[in-house]
Amino acid sequence: MTVRSRPLSPHLQVYRWTITMTMSIVHRATGIANYAGSALLVLWLVAAAWGPEPLDAVNGLFGSWFGQLVLFGYTWSLTHHMLGGIRHYVWDFILGMEAGQREMLAWANVIASVVLTLLIWTIFVWVG
Amino acid sequence: MREQIITQKTIADPRSHYGDAKASTRHFITQRLTGVSNIAFLLLLLFVVVRLAGEDRGDMVETIGSAWIGLPLALLLGIVTIHMRNGMRDILEDYFHGRTYRLYMMLNTLFCLIIAVAGIGAILKLVFWG
Numbered sequence: 198m199t200v201r202s203r204p205l206s207p208h209l210q211v212y213r214w215t216i217t218m219t220m221s222i223v224h225r226a227t228g229i230a231n232y233a234g235s236a237l238l239v240l241w242l243v244a245a246a247w248g249p250e251p252l253d254a255v256n257g258l259f260g261s262w263f264g265q266l267v268l269f270g271y272t273w274s275l276t277h278h279m280l281g282g283i284r285h286y287v288w289d290f291i292l293g294m295e296a297g298q299r300e301m302l303a304w305a306n307v308i309a310s311v312v313l314t315l316l317i318w319t320i321f322v323w324v325g
Numbered sequence: 326m327r328e329q330i331i332t333q334k335t336i337a338d339p340r341s342h343y344g345d346a347k348a349s350t351r352h353f354i355t356q357r358l359t360g361v362s363n364i365a366f367l368l369l370l371l372f373v374v375v376r377l378a379g380e381d382r383g384d385m386v387e388t389i390g391s392a393w394i395g396l397p398l399a400l401l402l403g404i405v406t407i408h409m410r411n412g413m414r415d416i417l418e419d420y421f422h423g424r425t426y427r428l429y430m431m432l433n434t435l436f437c438l439i440i441a442v443a444g445i446g447a448i449l450k451l452v453f454w455g
């Protein structure tokens with residue numbers, strides 16, 4: 198009789214890459230990004246309440262190429278996390294958990310978040 | 326919570342429980358409910374930002390200063406900070422415990438409180454005092 202050796206303690210690197218795993222990590226990462234991003238929103242609101250000069254300064258910062266880059270990333274992060282949250286609600290009803298379905302939902306999550314973000318920026322910033 | 330020493334006996338015992346079942350269920354439900362509210366927040370935020378990005382103070386006062394927009398925005402922003410604190414707790418619980426956890430949790434509460442007070446304060450200023 199052959200004796201199988203005991204399994205080693207698993208570590209992150211030993212797992213095969215999967216889209217579902219990646220989307221789980223990204224949901225956490227976007228949660229953290231949204232957490233930090235709330236400071237940008239509050240900075241804008243406080244500047245507006247404060248007076249015209251602070252508001253001009255914040256508008257200048259947000260209007261710069263770097264500010265726009267950050268705000269574009271923030272838009273994507275919010276969109277992706279929102280869709281990821283809705284995915285959690287689907288799972289809460291024990292739906293979409295089967296093999297194939299969960300991969301489909303994960304891909305839909307990324308693709309829809311990118312499409313929505315580009316749509317928002319195209320309609321309201323680049324064209325509007 | 327007190328720092329717990331987890332022995333092999335505790336792990337082997339199927340009756341041992343980790344964490345606080347009641348509090349964790351409450352955190353789970355809080356996160357779902359505040360998440361739904363955050364969808365409404367994001368829609369209102371999109372409306373406000375599209376109208377006001379780069380605009381001057383007069384326009385900000387006109388739009389956010391309107392109670393119909395300002396007050397819901399203030400309320401929804403308050404709920405966002407609950408979601409932020411609760412979500413960050415989830416993350417901290419995964420990577421820290423004991424004193425370190427409590428320290429980070431305190432900083433988490435402090436940050437979310439500052440966001441809530443500054444954000445809601447600024448909106449109310451625009452609504453009631455222009």
Ligand code: HEM
Pocket residue numbers: 224225226227228229231232235278279280281282283285286356357359360361363364366367405408409411412413415416
């Ligand atoms: C407004 C900005 C938002 C911020 C700052 C934020 C922040 C966070 C954070 C920090 C977490 C913890 C992540 C983790 O445990 O890995 C989280 C989790 C979660 N968020 Fe958000 N979030 C926001 C918007 C939303 C929206 C719009 C929804 C719903 C559509 C949502 C639904 C959820 C859910 C369901 C979880 C729990 C996920 C789980 O159980 O693992 N969030 N959020």
